[in-house]
Each structure stands twice: as structure tokens, then as C-alpha cells.
Amino acid sequence: MESELNRKLIIILTSIFLPLLAAVFAQANPRRNNIYQGIISFGVIILYQQLIQFGGIMTDRTGISSALTMWPLFAVLAAGSLILIALRDYRVERPLLQ
DSSP states (O other): OHHHHHHHHHHHHHHHHHHHHHHHHHTSOTTSOOHHHHHHHHHHHHHHHHHHHHHHHHHHHHOOOHHHHTHHHHHHHHHHHHHHHHHHHHHSSSOSOO
């Protein structure tokens, strides 16, 4: 029960960062062929979802806290998103977030 609640909460909070990542990836390099970038981005999202689900299963079966199995993945996604946005804003004169 606890793992399901945490999993759903993580997915809801992840929806805040996915549009930001999409904006960063869309403006990364418009001259280059971005088909591989799209495939890699899609793969990372699927891997993230599967790891969150695996963390929930580990919480249910072993009793390990979800703070150790699911929340660190969300923290990595959130920190990575904010770092990519900061790097993008540093490189370009026009900030993404105004």
C-alpha cells in the first residue's frame, strides 16, 4: 500500500519535469538529425518507469523503505533536469525559464 502511494506520487511529480526536459531536448541542436536523440529520450523514460516499478516491487516484497528504492531515482531525474536547464540557459542568451 505504501509503495503504491509513493509510486503514484513520484509519477505525478515526474510529470512536472518531463515538459522541461522535452523543451531542453527540442532546442538542443536543431540542425543535426535528432532521430537518435528522440529514441534515446524515449528509452530513458521507459527505463525510468520500469525502475520505479521495480522499486515498488522491492518495497512490497522486502519491506525496504521506498525512500531507498524509488525516491533516489526521482531525485536524480529532478536534479538532472534542473542541471540541463541551467546549462542550456548558460549557453544561450535567451533563457528557457523566464
